[in-house]
Amino acid sequence: MSIALSIKDVHVTLGQFEVLRGVSLDAEPGTFVTLLGASGSGKTTLLNVIAGLQQLDSGHVLFDGANVERRPPRKRRVGVVFQSYALFPHMSVGENVAFPLRAARRPAAERRRVVQEMLDLVDLGGMIDRAPASLSGGQRQRVALARALASDPAILLLDEPMAALDKQLRERMQVEIKRIQQQVGITTVAVTHDQAEAMTMSDLVAIMHEGQLVQVDSPENLYRRPVDEYVASFLGEANLFPADRHGPLPVDSGAPATGTAVVRPEDLVVLDAGQLGDRWHVRGVVRLLSFQGSRFRLEVTTPAGRSVVCSLPPHTDAGALLPGSEVTLGCADPDRVHVIHPAAVGEQLKLAA
Amino acid sequence: MTMEQALAAPATTRRRRPMADGAAAERRWLLWPPLVFFLLTVAGPVVALVQQALSGEGNAFAESLRMEVFVDSVWRTLLLAAVVTVATVVVGTCYAFAIAVGPVWVKALLMGGLLISLWTSVMVRTIGWMLLELPTGALFWVLELLHLRSEPIDFYQSTAAMYPAMIAVMLPFAVLPVLASVIGFDREQLKAATVFGAGPLLTLGAVVLPAIRQAMISGGVLVFVMSLGFYVTPLLLGGPANMTMSGIINGQLNTANRADVGAAMSLLLVGGTVAIYLVADRLFKVSERWG
Numbered sequence: 001m002s003i004a005l006s007i008k009d010v011h012v013t014l015g016q017f018e019v020l021r022g023v024s025l026d027a028e029p030g031t032f033v034t035l036l037g038a039s040g041s042g043k044t045t046l047l048n049v050i051a052g053l054q055q056l057d058s059g060h061v062l063f064d065g066a067n068v069e070r071r072p073p074r075k076r077r078v079g080v081v082f083q084s085y086a087l088f089p090h091m092s093v094g095e096n097v098a099f100p101l102r103a104a105r106r107p108a109a110e111r112r113r114v115v116q117e118m119l120d121l122v123d124l125g126g127m128i129d130r131a132p133a134s135l136s137g138g139q140r141q142r143v144a145l146a147r148a149l150a151s152d153p154a155i156l157l158l159d160e161p162m163a164a165l166d167k168q169l170r171e172r173m174q175v176e177i178k179r180i181q182q183q184v185g186i187t188t189v190a191v192t193h194d195q196a197e198a199m200t201m202s203d204l205v206a207i208m209h210e211g212q213l214v215q216v217d218s219p220e221n222l223y224r225r226p227v228d229e230y231v232a233s234f235l236g237e238a239n240l241f242p243a244d245r246h247g248p249l250p251v252d253s254g255a256p257a258t259g260t261a262v263v264r265p266e267d268l269v270v271l272d273a274g275q276l277g278d279r280w281h282v283r284g285v286v287r288l289l290s291f292q293g294s295r296f297r298l299e300v301t302t303p304a305g306r307s308v309v310c311s312l313p314p315h316t317d318a319g320a321l322l323p324g325s326e327v328t329l330g331c332a333d334p335d336r337v338h339v340i341h342p343a344a345v346g347e348q349l350k351l352a353a
Numbered sequence: 354m355t356m357e358q359a360l361a362a363p364a365t366t367r368r369r370r371p372m373a374d375g376a377a378a379e380r381r382w383l384l385w386p387p388l389v390f391f392l393l394t395v396a397g398p399v400v401a402l403v404q405q406a407l408s409g410e411g412n413a414f415a416e417s418l419r420m421e422v423f424v425d426s427v428w429r430t431l432l433l434a435a436v437v438t439v440a441t442v443v444v445g446t447c448y449a450f451a452i453a454v455g456p457v458w459v460k461a462l463l464m465g466g467l468l469i470s471l472w473t474s475v476m477v478r479t480i481g482w483m484l485l486e487l488p489t490g491a492l493f494w495v496l497e498l499l500h501l502r503s504e505p506i507d508f509y510q511s512t513a514a515m516y517p518a519m520i521a522v523m524l525p526f527a528v529l530p531v532l533a534s535v536i537g538f539d540r541e542q543l544k545a546a547t548v549f550g551a552g553p554l555l556t557l558g559a560v561v562l563p564a565i566r567q568a569m570i571s572g573g574v575l576v577f578v579m580s581l582g583f584y585v586t587p588l589l590l591g592g593p594a595n596m597t598m599s600g601i602i603n604g605q606l607n608t609a610n611r612a613d614v615g616a617a618m619s620l621l622l623v624g625g626t627v628a629i630y631l632v633a634d635r636l637f638k639v640s641e642r643w644g
Binding site: 051052053072073074078079080082083084086088089090091099100102103104147151 | 539541542544545546547548549550551552555559560563564566
């Protein structure tokens with residue numbers, strides 16, 4: 001049974017520092033929400049607020065419409081996977097998973113049944129009597145996940161769940177956690193600073209910056225239609241050009257700009273002189289061309305010193321793009337250029353308030 | 354002397370640590386300094402004691418065990434050590450918790466008190482307790498001031514009088530290992546316990562105590578073993594009627610002039626202490642903590 005999560009205008013001050021400055025967020029039951037941000041942006045504090053481990057200065061946390069900000073953590077029915085997993089080292093895997101049930105004084109038969117069910121869910125059915133210290137990092141994480149789900153929580157919280165895993169395992173576990181989350185159908189909030197992880201696992205990504213949520217949206221919308229320059233360059237690579245209402249302005253022209261155009265590296269193409277016409281374009285000198293397997297990465301410097309990054313398909317003729325050669329870049333599809341208007345951001349904020 | 358031996362124990366045990374195979378041959382000379390130290394400070398005196406114990410006419414060991422005052426003192430010593438151990442471990446664990454989680458001023462106060470009492474001579478602290486416990490001492494003075502008592506207190510030089518002072522003297526040895534363990538404890542486990550619905554009692558019993566159990570046992574074994582051979586504090590506060598083993602041994606050497614019996618009793622004390630340590634090690638794996 002999962003719940004709708006709603007956070008309304010939450011403020012938290014730690015010492016002299018205002019860590020959360022008016023955070024609001026809504027998630028439907030069963031949604032996987034990821035809080036993404038640089039370290040110090042307040043994302044772990046927000047997770048602690050949901051878990052009840054952090055007191056609020058003001059604001060509300062609602063589970064299915066009911067205020068829970070005064071409820072102690074143990075009465076909130078939250079399951080948490082901690083960054084270090086926080087497994088109890090002197091208990092076996094089974095005892096760890098049974099801990100929430102033991103705390104709730106459930107009968108022994110039910111404990112045994114749930115523990116087996118949870119360990120099967122995370123593919124650790126045969127590990128019930130092992131000590132946590134004898135498990136690998138990935139297995140420990142699965143135990144932590146099984147324990148978090150054992151008491152049938154209303155909401156699952158994951159604090160940097162992949163931080164302790166190596167890259168390959170991380171990618172496997174991202175898919176695995178997503179599978180389990182969908183199977184159980186539980187509302188989930190995860191914290192991470194890894195954008196690839198956020199995009200892989202989430203239905204909604206909330207970008208945090210200096211104690212505020214800058215944008216909450218689906219991964220694709222965040223990438224295609226960022227609300228500001230911070231989101232644009234935080235999520236993937238982005239070329240930012242001055243723009244007006246109609247689109248990007250001629251580069252280095254000094255024309256008055258009213259906004260910023262976001263052009264993703266893969267939306268840029270190399271243009272021949274014949275293709276130019278009156279299309280928008282960037283002229284520059286190739287600084288570096290590197291082969292990355294599925295793509296070429298091209299770095300170009302304009303005469304005014306602006307750096308432009310371009311991602312080209314692997315069948316590109318590399319001979320024509322040696323460092324030092326002149327090149328003209330244009331947009332493959334003008335519709336894929338997203339223009340950020342600061343005025344529009346202001347309006348959006350007003351609407352949100 | 355006993356205190357020094359107990360503190361030297363980790364240093365002498367450390368030489369048995371296994372080494373990497375390849376480097377073992379080159380590094381074998383590193384074993385010599387601790388071995389020489391062991392021979393000079395531990396094995397030497399024991400050999401001298403054995404020789405002394407065998408120098409008399411009769412069997413000094415059998416004679417010791419036939420002496421009623423000695424056998425009484427053995428039980429008294431064991432009881433004292435056991436009670437002091439339990440009390441210091443319980444109080445010491447609370448003390449360590451307070452240092453670990455208290456506000457800065459509490460930490461400073463408790464840590465300062467602990468270190469000052471460690472650095473102050475046992476003799477000085479024992480005399481402090483004497484002044485407290487004397488029939489018209491500080492305790493009486495306070496009780497009289499509060500109009501709770503008008504006659505002098507008959508407490509000094511009784512069996513009970515040894516206990517508070519022994520607990521105070523031994524407390525740091527129980528606190529320090531537990532404190533190290535409590536500070537090393539992963540606080541995220543407390544958060545986990547809270548989030549998963551455990552109340553304070555379950556958190557303490559199922560999460561915290563098992564994590565610091567080994568440290569409590571090592572502290573307890575250290576206090577117990579040290580208490581067995583303690584001399585000054587029991588002697589001054591317990592008085593001649595309540596002598597512990599070390600007091601009786603001193604009597605044999607200096608008053609009865611029976612060096613052989615004194616040496617035999619010393620060997621019984623050392624042997625008994627080692628035996629108790631080995632049993633404790635078997636039961637609780639104490640030496641694992643020494644590495």
